[in-house]
Amino acid sequence: MSELIKNVLKESVFTLADLVQVEEGRVNSLTLSQTPATKVTLFAIDADEGMSSHAAGGDAMVNVLEGTGVITINGVAHEVGAGQSIVIPAGAPHSVRGVTAFKMLLVVVFAS
Template sequence: MAAELIKNVAKEQIFSLSKLVEVEEEQVASLTLSQMPGCKVTVFAIDANEGMASHAAGGDALVTVLEGTGEITINGVPHTLEAGESVVIPAGAPHAVRGVTAFKMLLVVVLPA
C-alpha cells in the first residue's frame, strides 16, 4: 500500500480548511496535512498577539490567510494579510508570524529535490 500523501482529512469529502483547527487562547495550534520530503502542508490557528519567532525554512513557503488578520514579517518587513490573501516567503528568508487578530492560515512549504 502506498504512503498516505495527505492525512488528517477524509478523502472524497468536501471540507473547510479553516474548520480543521480551532484558535486556542494564547496558543498557536496546528494540524499537519502532509509532510513529504519535497512538500509540507499545515493549517495553523493563531490567537491574537501570538505567533512564531523569526526563523527560516529550506524551501519557498506559501502562506494563505483563511480567516482573521495575520502579520508575516519577511526580511524585517511586516506584511499584513487578510482572509483570502497570500504571500510567498523565499527559501532561507528570516520570517516571523503574529496574529493581529485571531487568525487561521494554510502553509505550504515546497522544498528543493
Template sequence: MELIKNVEKETVFNLAAAVPAEAGRVNSLTLSQMPGAKVTLFAIDADEGMSSHAAGGDAMVNVLEGTGEITINGVAHEVHAGETVVIPAGAPHAVRGVTAFKMLLVVILPA
C-alpha cells in the same frame, strides 16, 4: 502511503474548521509531509505567533480567516483572509496574529 492526512477524503469540508483556535495558543495540523513538500494548517490567536526563523524552501502562506502579520527580511506585511504571500527560501520570517487567524502553509523544498 497516505499523502494527505488528518482530513477526510472524498468529503467536502471547511479547511479553516479543521484546526481549532484557542485563546493564547498556536495550534497546527499537518496535512502532508513529504521529502519535497510540507502542508500545515495553523490557527494563531491574537498576539501569539512564531518568532523569527527560516525555511529551507519557498513557503506560501494563504490566510483563511482573520488578520495576521508576516515579517519577511525585517519588513512587516499585514495579511487578511483571502490573501497570500510567498516567503523565499532562507529568508528570516516571523508570524503573529493581529486578530485570531488561520492560515494554510505550503513549503516547497528543493530536490
C-alpha cells in the same frame, strides 16, 4: 504506500478553516502532508501570538483563511487578511503574529 494527505476524510467536502481551532494564548497546527518535496500545515493563531523569527529550507506560501496576521520577512512587516497570500523565499528569516485570531494554510515546497 503511506498517505500523502492525512488528517482529512478523503472523497468528502470539507472546509479547511474548520479543521483547526483558535485557542486563547496558543498556536495550534495540523499537518496535512509532509514529504521530502512539500509540507502542508494548517495553523490557528490567537491574537498577539505567533512564531518567532526562523527560516525554512524551501519557498513557503501562506494563505490566510480567516482573520488578520502580520508576516515579517527579512525585517519587513506585511499585514495579510482572509483571502490573501504571500510567499516567503527559501532561507529568508520570517516571523508570524496574529493581529486578530487568524487561520492560515502554509505550503512549503523544497528543491528536489
